[in-house]
Amino acid sequence: MASPYPTIASPIRVDGHVLRNRIVMGSMHTGLEGEPGRFGELARFYGDRARGGAALIVTGGFSPNLAGRVKEHPSVLDSADTVPAHRLITDAVHEHGGRIVLQLLHTGRYGYHDAIVAPSPIQAPINRYKPAEITPEQIRRTIDDYAASAALALEAGYDGVEIMGSEGYLISQFLAPRTNQRDDGWGGDLERRARFAVEVTKAVRQAMGAEPILCYRISALDLVEGGLTGDETVWLAGALEAAGAGCLNTGIGWHEAKVPTIAGVVPHAAFAEATARIKAAVSIPVIASNRINLPETAERVLRDGQADMISMARPFLADPDFVAKAASGRADLINVCIACNQACLDHYFLDRTVTCLVNPWAVRELERTAEPAATRKRIAVVGAGVAGIACALEAARRGHDVTLYDRAERPGGQLRLAAVVPGKEDYGRAIDGFWNQLREAGVTCRFGAPADAAGLSEAGYDEIVVSTGVVPRALDIPGADDPRVVGYADILTGAVAAGERVLVIGGGGIGHDVALFLAHPPSGGPEDLAAFEAHWGLNGEARHQPPARRVTMLKRSPGAFGRTLGKSTGWILRQELRDFGVRQLAGVTYEKIDGAGLHILTDGVPEVLPADTIVVCAGQLSDAGLADELTARGCRVHLVGGARLAGELDAQRAIEEGARLGNRL
Structure with missing residues (x-):
């Protein structure tokens, strides 16, 4: 069968590697990068995405030295001690036919610790720490550190590295007049401000050789005053290609920019034209990113010649099988990323392990059992909000006979209400995906009429899950x-x-x-x-x-x-x-x-x-009266979501509760 997304499905060469399709899983911090003892969890996380069809995976950022680490708890690749742990990750990805590169990230003035350095001692508006000015000697050592880390990445089995030169981190700080006020050989005109980026790229290429992938994350738009202009970015792209970059992955906006770049208010593929300008200036592959979460959007950007590949980060949190579903003509089953950031970015900022609101098993894959249940049960789930949907799906996937009830004609509950709010339109797409998954999993859906305690009790269900949500106060x-x-x-x-x-x-x-x-x-x-x-x-x-x-x-x-x-x-x-x-x-x-x-x-x-x-x-109150009636009739009852706890409505908590209950029933 011909692929419904033929451009996505076509292979492409990057340096010495032929990638099986045009989809890249972009870099995301998971919160586990600084814990080699938990790299088995990362191996499962990345391995599942490779099995699901991602052609190239970029890890969360690892710093080439301690000064460049993101937080006090270091995620650094500067010695061979952690190479065996990294091998768990690379072996898992290669087992499923994927390729994986390690991102080299020096945060510069964005680091959350008191040893940060930057081209000039200018404090970032989003950080309480002020950086020290990096000396020429430290600059040279840092370039060497990038090269040493790249060599260690190859030893660990990675297919190359991505140099993070975007989002306002150290390399961006050297490039922009906003943060580089030096008057030596590393500051001043554009060529001197770009010297650090170019020399890092040259050093990494020399350390790795010609075959490994050398991807450079270039800022297509800085979106801050004193950032690079469009013409300067195009010039930089050419200089990086000449220095040895094998592909350019575009990033959008510094972290301190006052323009949304990845939230739901941003139109799909809003920044593809900025990527297209870079693509026109170089002969190496160029990757588009930011707010591309649907296969049809990715196909359009590629077909229109705005990019050679597409990077998706959060969509792979939401659905590890994104590519496989699209390729098989079942894009309707994709768990759509809703760009809420609630369980990914917000978790990371709060020092919690990253996961996903619509997929609570992301980065927790080892906590889920996929084995069929020992005993097949008849299960009723009453309430087709997100908690009920998640519970019904998990229970059905383990082999139970599940019936989902709701008085509304369509599932979704409070999340479907939210879908009409400007910037939350993708919530509706996610609900549609859930409904398709329910039918695919064989869940019997009885919508449009309330379920009563007498009828449920007489039906003889083994388990009844009450997920009736909330009523407004x-x-x-x-x-x-x-x-x-x-x-x-x-x-x-x-x-x-x-x-x-x-x-x-x-x-x-x-x-x-x-x-x-x-x-x-x-x-x-x-x-x-x-x-x-x-x-x-x-x-x-x-x-x-x-x-x-x-x-x-x-x-x-x-x-x-x-x-x-x-x-x-x-x-x-x-x-x-x-x-x-x-x-x-x-x-x-x-x-x-x-x-x-x-x-x-x-x-x-x-x-x-x-x-x-x-x-x-x-505010809201729990709608749990049905559970009380069922309990009084001697039924085995479970409460999840808003029916269990109203409080501040929390879709993330509701989906996780439902999924975990369904997985253990």
Whole structure:
């Protein structure tokens, strides 16, 4: 059968290696790079992705020396001591026909420790540590360290290395006037600022020889003031090719850039044109990256000649079989990366092992059993939100006879509600993928009618999983029964149309999402690249469209809004709300609602807020009544997700709970 994505499926030569297709699994820190004793887990993680079809895998970053490490706990390749541990990883990938390169990453001023160095002693705005200025002698030693690490990588079985020269790390810091204010042979004009990048590349090529892969991660767009211009980047690409780079992998934006680059608000393949400019300037393969999470998007970028290969990082957390599913014509079964960053980047920043919201087994593969259950059971799962879906899938894959119930016509629960929020459109794609997986796994889906305790009890199920989720907390003040008061689900489903003046009661994640949904202009959809570029000022000064409505957010607790939002994405949502003029009032006491509006006290000062619509996002309560009824009837009952614990709605927790329960039933 011909591949539905023929360009993706075509092989390509990089240095002395022929790769079986055009898909690269991009570098991701997992949190295990500094723990050689856990490299068996990394071996399984990378091995599964090679088995699933990834042609080339790039590891998380390893520094060539201690000064370049990311955190105090070092992930460094500077001696032969860890070579045997690395061999576990490379052997696992080669066993499944993949190729793997080790990323060499020196963080420079981005390191989170007190021994950091940089071209100039300029503190990064995202780091509390100030770097020391690297001396000429240290520069020479660092270049030698890169070469020594590359040689050790080959000894460990890697097929080459990737030099990290993007995202604002040390090599970027040498290249950019923003961070390089030297006046010696390593700073000044572009050629001298580029000297470090070029000499590192030459030294690594000399240490490895001609056959191994030498990939250089080049910043296609810096997105910071004082970064490289487009013409300078094109010149650099040519200089790197001449220095011995065998391919160029494009990165987008420094970590301190105030432009989203990988979050859901970014249109798919938004930066492919920047990659295309580099591709036109060199003869070696060029790799596109950032917000390419669907096979059709990857195929289009390749077919249009904007890149030779595609790098996907988080999509391989979400689904190790991404390539195999696409190649076999079953892209509908792909576990779609939703670009939430909640369990990957945010985990890493919090010193937790990385995983994935839609795939809780990522980097935890050894904790899951794939063996058929010893006894096949009849299992009912009531509630087709993400916890119920995850549980049903895992139980069915272990051979159980599973029936999934939901009163709604379609699965997804709260995640499907979220899919209408601007920037979260991929949530809907993920739910569609889950539904296809349910049918593929043989789960019987009974949607569109509630399940009752009597019927479930009489059906004689061996196990009943209650994943009925949450119910919104009602507003308890005089006038709360006013017809202008509505729940967030009514707004997000379109059951109620909001008026011009809207009050959003609640400052949690749902309140922020609802405020954005209501304020966001009707134009500038998820794939409107021109609108994205204008809003974030990619081609000049930022230009914001007028908001759709006048929105005010309120919360009882004092302090800033958005403290519970994701570390790597919360800033984007907060900025969008500011851009669309959303007013925020904290420390509010709600008095009553009458014809004049919502009466409040803020620091003892009364105010009346006129409103056409008042949306309640004031928390949730567990909907667990069915579990109590079933238990009273003597059924074997399990509670998962919001039905077990409402709190701040957490899809990651719900999916993991459901998956782990389903896997052990």
